[in-house]
Amino acid sequence: MSETNKEAVIRLRGVSFTYDELPEGISEAEARAKGAPMAVDALDLDIYDGECVAVLGHNGSGKSTFAKLCNGILVPDYGDILVYGINTREEDRLLELRQKVGMVFQNPDNQIVATVVEEDVAFGPENLGFPPEEIRARVDSALKAVRMYKYRGHEPHKLSGGQKQRVAIAGILAMKPECILFDESTAMLDPKGRRDIMRIIRKMHDEMKKTVVYITHYMEEAALADRVIVMENGKVISDGTPVEVFSDIDRIRAVGLDVPEATELGALLREEGMALPDILTTEDCIEALANTLTVKGA
Amino acid sequence: MAILKTEHLTYSYSTGTPFEVTAIEDIDLEIETGELVAVIGHTGSGKSTLIQHFNGLLKPKEGKVYVDGQDIWESKKTLRASRFAVGLCFQYPEYQLFEETVYKDIAFGPKNMKLSEEEIDRRVREAARFTGVPDDMLEKSPFDLSGGEKRRVAIAGVMAMEPKILILDEPTAGLDPKGRDTILGLIQNYREETGRTVMIVSHSMDDVAKIATKVLVINDKHAAMYGTVDEIYERSEELIAMGLDVPQVTKVFLGLREKGIPVRTDIYTVEQARAELLDLRAKGVVAW
């Protein structure tokens, strides 16, 4: 992952964070001695320019805290986070930071501000003080990118969960960020809504060349990333390509997560002597099995 | 006798206005006592509307609902009785908690049933046991619990009414795999121990099919299929055509069949998949 031509756009160094109230000026060692539960625990992590990263973990693994730290909603108790060269502790540069790194949340209802779709999408650019024509252009192209343009005059509360989430994404896109964080943005959606959002996430990476980081606990979604980071107890326990991460089925299971069924089937069949390549998706699996199996008398 | 029966059940929203929308149409059902029924359908199929008829929250436009042989709309009394005979636990039930303590919240339903103190206490403790809520949690405020714990307390609140039929709408929504397995496990355990009827509503065949005895597929306002899990999976292509999610292995085996490999397509677990391929090799149909 650490190709030399790529630059780390999000850089965490020794980052610890606890939701407990800590006394003023207490050192990290003292805080640990007092038993403060670290939601994110001495984390060192780099996200590189142009990556498509899935952060996987069960509830309470620290994955959502990680996302909130990257965008300055939470400030680390210890250690530093540099996002596009901006330390998240520099409060007067938070606007600049959030313009570069947008964030889409879990509950689609709680991130839409306006009573009309297009006005909601305009909210970010309006806050950034762009001239009206520029805002109009950004709003239109953002809505087209998530295929919600024809709903621009609708009232958000009449849309489905997946559609609302697309509006929320358009609201972030209209700010033209370099990087977008998704904090479990598919968790409250139905299967169709989830597929739609995943397609848009891929498109933002592949076509719009954004750096994308999404937090999830669905392994089928994580399998679509280029890099998967598995978190447990505030630490990274696995980091690599989906194939590398999911090949260690026991380790994934041990932290309360699943591996894709296709991957698991592949592993079981290899034990039966089948020579199979790495399998992540349904298509991989069909392809691999069809190539390996020979039908007798055919 | 069927514990739950519907005849020509039809319902529409905004009846009598130009915006009238039919939500379910002409649904005939018969659910036997003790089944664990997975109710599958995508958003807008009418499944949520359907289950709200079973305890009389919605009044059918046409047709009848019988719980344990009793027409629930016969009188005010039978209607109120249906509220307690059919326990309905809505989606994201943790947002309905309101009492000062977990104990009081679980006791809310039984209290409304005007049971004696001892009976309420017995039911609260039993429901807590079924949902894995430990004794010391009972005196805590429900708002101090984690998301998964709140969900279990909310489910306990409905179980404590000891309904003849327990219906859970998307009980695993938003949970991680571990949380999902915990909830499904406790529901399965509840049914096995009490022998009562349970219905679980879900978007996908994936999770609940693993513990269900019967599957009811609702599609486009109608009851499209009802049968055992195996019977329904024999028609997995139809399920996909309805836009329903089926397990990944099912899709893999459908794909293999398309490529001319003579595999069964009613496979829905990884174990079955492995067994099927080994079986075919033993029979000499395929080799690798």
Added chain:
Amino acid sequence: MVKDITIGQYFPGRSVIHKLDPRMKLVLTLFFIVFIFVCHNFWSLGLMVVTLGLVVALSRISIKTILRGIKPVVIIILFTAVLNLLYIRTGDLIWEWKFLHLYTGGIYTASFMVVRILALIVASSMLTYTTSPTLITDAIERLLSPLKFMRGGVHTIAMMMTIALRFIPTLIEEFDKITSAQKARGADLETGNILERTRALIPVFIPLFITSFRRAYELAYAMECRCYHGYEGRTRMRQMKLEARDYVALLLIVVVMAAIILLNHFFGKLV
């Protein structure tokens, strides 16, 4: 149940009244309402009513809708009318029975009263029926923005209004959902006296408040992430621009007002 409440309802449409600049509509409505009380004879009041009728016709809002808006206040109007009829003893005595007297002055005052109240209601509902609440909020913010010392305050209130409007439907939905859920647990919300019914709502309102706070919290984060930092440096996508039709409307209303003053002058004061 809660869905039936229709305060400040808006009926989308494409009529010329709908299309008027909301700022102009707001100002003209205010002037119009003031002038309802300036009229003091039947001639000027008649002109007022005709103008209002014209506006209603142009808006293409059905008479039925307008009558529905008046319905809740009919009792109050009738009550004031009857009081006026019986207690005002100016002009000629027309009819008398035991302690009841009817004078011409009473009839005039009562009918004036009725027409004024009706005109007031219809005029203000014309504004809300043809302008979305968001636009009204926006118009107020923009009209008051030249007052520099209060711009921050006005912006904050306008933003709060917008968010309230955005979340009212969400909260209503939530209310219905929680109500169903508690009913499913045997909560009885429909029987009993007022005290019992109010108590029965506790299981609905506590969860509703708690979710609302959670929503508020999350929304605040989401707004911050979209670089919201108050009104300073904030621009708007939608620009409000006065067009020809707005000037025509202004001209018309000015003419009507001038005519009212003239009519008032020439035909004298009746009440």
